[in-house]
Amino acid sequence: MPLAFADETDDAIPLHVISADALDKALDRLQSPARNWVKAQGFSAGLGEHVLIPDAEGQISEGLIGFGTKAKRARGRFHLGAVAKALPKGTYRIASGLEGSDLEEAALAWLLAGYSFDQYRKPAQPVAGLVAPQGVDAERLAIIANGEVLTRDLINTPASDMGPDELEQAARRLVADHNAAINVITGDDLLSSNFPMIHTVGRASTRAPRLLDLRWGQAGPQLTLVGKGVCFDTGGLNLKPGASMALMKKDMGGAATVLGLAQMIMALGLPLRLRVLIPAVENSIDGNAFRPQDILTSRKGLTVEINNTDAEGRLVLADALTLSDEDEPDLVISMATLTGAARVAVGPDLSPFFTDRDDDAAALLKAGDAVADPVWRMPFHAPYEAMIEPGIADLDNAPKGGFAGSITAALFLRRFVESRYVHFDIYGWQPNAAPSRPKGGVGMGARAILDALPELLNL
Ligand code: BES
Ligand code: MN
Ligand code: ZN
Secondary structure (H helix, E strand, O other): OOOOOEOOOOOOEEEEEEEHHHHHHHHHOOOHHHHHHHHHOOOOOOOOOEEEEEOOOOOEEEEEEEEEOHHHHOOOOOHHHHHHHHOOOOEEEEEEOOOHHHHHHHHHHHHHHOOOOOOOOOOOOOOOEEEOOOOOOHHHHHHHHHHHHHHHHHHHOOHHHOOHHHHHHHHHHHHHHOOOEEEEEEOOHHHHOOOHHHHHHHOOOOOOOEEEEEEEOOOOOEEEEEEOEEEEEOOOOOOOOHHHHOOHHHHHHHHHHHHHHHHHHHHHOOOOEEEEEEEEEEEOOOOOOOOOOOEEEOOOOOEEEOOOOOOOHHHHHHHHHHHHHOOOOOEEEEEEOOOHHHHHHHOOOOEEEEEOOHHHHHHHHHHHHHOOOOEEEEOOOHHHHHHHOOOOOOEEOOOOOOOOHHHHHHHHHHOOOOOOEEEEEOOOEEOOOEOOEOOEEOOOOHHHHHHHHHHHHOO
């Protein structure tokens, strides 16, 4: 069931959102029995507190929601999501205390609080309903929330049920729902079509590698999204140790995020042409696995010495990025769970991105801030180019030393793109439950990109 706002109803319970400094005024407004009740419950308008006030019949007449201080709020996001989950079932409306981007964030938080991944268990209790607040674009928010659902479901589905073929089927469902088109190149056809590195990384799996190529839209600037679709990353012959392999079903998080974003763009009917490229592979081991010190020739013709088969994401992305360039898009954005170094640098909450253009960076930073999807600019630091040049081939996929791992990976990708380019090195996983974000797969950067698109592409 898609996430949705509750139907309009006259008896929706009004909620008043109260920041800590507005507590006294809020109490003054109440009749004394209600005021006594609220005080007796110990309500102090702390972030995430709530108190429901009964009328003379003992029915809930209204609720007060604590919104805390600005400093407390800054320590997280989607705070209303936690309240939505805590409230008794019923239908609520936000009657006062929130406006503008706070109201939008709260409405989205409420919708996303309704997400749970229960494909493999009995469904969780539904959360209380919220009537779409006045003053927000409720339809847009619902579309955004359901794009996020797609991303989370794809990441959360274990690799046993989300291999390259199932990822293709997910893309095909999206295509069917939105009148888009898709072309898929599978298995040995990757060789005859000249995607050698996608084939090389994926060939040791029992599940054939492929390149998904989706197109939508008739007119407007062209946006090409490229997502890393490594359905499981064992590390290949340079096998990951168990602890590092534990979460690697999420290594298609970039693909899941660009598909979620694509769903948002198509459902909103944005005036652009969209192309989505996903190299979908499983990085596995077998007698025909690629090896350390193999030298691969990429689609672009650049040769790559393999110094670690676990640096596979940049290989499959490189061939997809080369293709992305070939029809001269206005903007290419790649999203990938590319390096452990990115997570070390910024942690799981921020989406690090790379661009050569200050204006694009500014647009993304501003948008991320506006829609509670924080992003952080990282440098394409040219002096590190030498680190990805091994001497024996044009490029090294895994520079020794391990310095600046996210930057060297980004520099590697940039070698394959001439177009205007932004690259996101995302984590794609919520390690501990937070409001509206249960532990598990999570979209990162997609809402920031969506919000920045009008500025990025002059829509
Ligand atoms: N999928 C991993 C990166 C990753 C690991 C993302 C953990 C998020 C959490 C990627 O394929 C990888 O293994 N990268 C290596 C590259 C190294 C061998 C140069 C890494 O980051 O350790
Ligand atoms: Mn890897
Ligand atoms: Zn990987």
